[in-house]
Amino acid sequence: MEGEQSAEHLCWEEDPMTGIVPRSVALLFETLESMDCEFSMRVSYLELYNKELVDLVGITGCDSKIRIYEDASRKGSVVIHGLEDMVVRNTHEVDDIKNRGSQKRQTASTKLNARSSRSIAVFTIMTHLKESYTWLI
Numbered sequence: 461m462e463g464e465q466s467a468e469h470l471c472w473e474e475d476p477m478t479g480i481v482p483r484s485v486a487l488l489f490e491t492l493e494s495m496d497c498e499f500s501m502r503v504s505y506l507e508l509y510n511k512e513l514v515d516l517v518g519i520t521g522c523d524s525k526i527r528i529y530e531d532a533s534r535k536g537s538v539v540i541h542g543l544e545d546m547v548v549r550n551t552h553e554v555d556d557i558k559n560r561g562s563q564k565r566q567t568a569s570t571k572l573n574a575r576s577s578r579s580i581a582v583f584t585i586m587t588h589l590k591e592s593y594t595w596l597i
Contacts, residue, residue, distance in 0.1 A: 481583060485554045488587070498590040503554055504545040505561035509579035516561030516581070518544035545586060558583060 492499045505516040506526070513526040526542040548554045566579045 481558065482551070482555060485585065486551045488585070489551055492587070492589075495589075496592050498592070500588045501548050501554075502545040502586045503548055503557055504543050504584045504586075505557065506540065506543055506582045506584070507561075507565055507579045508581075509566045513540070513543075514564075515543050516564045517546060517557050545584070554585075 489501075492501075503517075507514040507516050513528060515526055526540060528538060528540050531537040531539045546557055548557065561581075561583070565581060
């Protein structure tokens with residue numbers, strides 16, 4: 461999902477090791493910037509490990525509890541209380557947050573993988589659009 465960076469330090473478009481998340485984020489920014497609208501983007505990164513939820517990029521201390529529950533007012537909607545999201549302005553900021561969060565994830569070595577994940581992680585991108593309208597009179 462994340463991919464790796466090749467030894468040649470190519471840009472993401474030319475790097476065959478780039479994962480689907482960096483490619484998707486770059487395409488999302490490219491598409492939004494080409495539209496006639498204002499937009500803002502926020503990201504969060506959550507880990508579930510040993511039945512505990514961990515905010516991988518939040519600024520607050522590790523001792524703050526994150527809770528997940530179903531929103532009774534909206535059927536099928538889930539609320540994660542205590543999870544911070546961060547404003548991002550470009551692909552580099554998203555990549556930096558994703559990398560910092562990935563370093564905090566619980567990993568261990570296996571026979572097949574030197575850095576195998578021991579958890580479930582959810583990287584969320586929230587985009588808000590404000591379309592511009594031109595009225596002709």
